[in-house]
Amino acid sequence: MTADDVKSATECGxxxxxxxxxxxxxxxxxxxxxxxxxxxxxxxxxxxxxxLPGIENPTxxxxxxxxxxxxxxxxxxxxxxxxxxxxxKIQFTAIATDGTWSxxxxxxxxxxxxxxxxxxxxxxxxxxxxxxxxxxxNGPIVINKSNNKGDPTSSLTYQA
Amino acid sequence: xxxxxxxxIDLYVEDDACVVFVGDQVVALxxxxxQALLAVGDEWTEDAAVASALADAFGPPPPGxxxxxxxxxxxxxxxxxxxxxxx
Numbered sequence: 479m480t481a482d483d484v485k486s487a488t489e490c491g492x493x494x495x496x497x498x499x500x501x502x503x504x505x506x507x508x509x510x511x512x513x514x515x516x517x518x519x520x521x522x523x524x525x526x527x528x529x530l531p532g533i534e535n536p537t538x539x540x541x542x543x544x545x546x547x548x549x550x551x552x553x554x555x556x557x558x559x560x561x562x563x564x565x566x567k568i569q570f571t572a573i574a575t576d577g578t579w580s581x582x583x584x585x586x587x588x589x590x591x592x593x594x595x596x597x598x599x600x601x602x603x604x605x606x607x608x609x610x611x612x613x614x615x616n617g618p619i620v621i622n623k624s625n626n627k628g629d630p631t632s633s634l635t636y637q638a
Numbered sequence: 639x640x641x642x643x644x645x646x647i648d649l650y651v652e653d654d655a656c657v658v659f660v661g662d663q664v665v666a667l668x669x670x671x672x673q674a675l676l677a678v679g680d681e682w683t684e685d686a687a688v689a690s691a692l693a694d695a696f697g698p699p700p701p702g703x704x705x706x707x708x709x710x711x712x713x714x715x716x717x718x719x720x721x722x723x724x725x
Contacts, residue, residue: 510654511699511708515671515715573657575666598664631650631657631666 533557533568533607533636538617540572540632546623547582548572548630553615555607555636563607568636570601570619576628582620640682641713641724643675651676654695660721667716670696674712678722685709685724 538553550570557563569591572579579599581590586604593599601619623630648659654669667675670692677683677691689709693699699708716722 510668510670510696511703513668513670515668515712516665516719573664573666629652629655631652633648633650633657633659635648 533563535612536634536636538570538615538634540630543620546577546626547620548623549618549620550632551618553603553617553634554612555615555634556611557607557609557613558611559609562609563636565605566602568603568607568615568634570603570632570634571598572621572630572632573598574623574628574630577624580622580624582622584619585617588615588617588619639685639710639713639724641678641685641688641717641722642682643678643680643722644720646721658719658721660719663719665719665721671712671716674709675716675721678713678716682725685713688713 534556536553536555538550540548540550542548550572553570555568565587570588574597576597578595578597580594581599584590584601588601589604591600591602599621603615607613607615644660646658646660650657651672654672655667656672656675657664657666658675659665673692673695674688677688685706689705692709692712693705699705713722713724717724
């Protein structure tokens, strides 16, 4: 496995937040010196350890709706081949830096995989991805968080 | 001490913090550690340069905390995570 095996999550679309982490840090800069280096560590899903070379330009949004509900939507990718990507090869992962996740809803063909009741919840795209550009992967995926603390992060990963 | 970045599978940076996928771990780093990591490139970087970057970002550490020592502690923690290495 190499650094090129998984597309950078920074390629994903913008995420909207109700509270900026920057605002928290900036108002308490001295406090930053006292925060432990590692705030959370989790075993990476084995699923996320490689990628399909033909998949490009993944985009989506991950934003907070009302209360503690978070929505991932607008999933698109391009697949420049040489062939379709099998069902179940794309995963969406959300990581809560505080609190735990629970399922709300996932539009077909997204299916829940694991992580309800923990800080890392995973969904899988259970349909084939044909060759093409800017392909919609449907959605949304809606998940609930146990509290409104911290700034969750997310990623879209895929396996060859 | 000099440090340089090791291969990272994935790095997601948002605002002042980041999540890094390295080895078989996904690790959320504090703002301080994120700034330190971003100050370290693929080439060897002096720890003093990292300390300067941290001071620029967060201001001087509070009384009783030494800038160089705090920087070293942060870099060593990142080294233990195999995100960076030091000589």
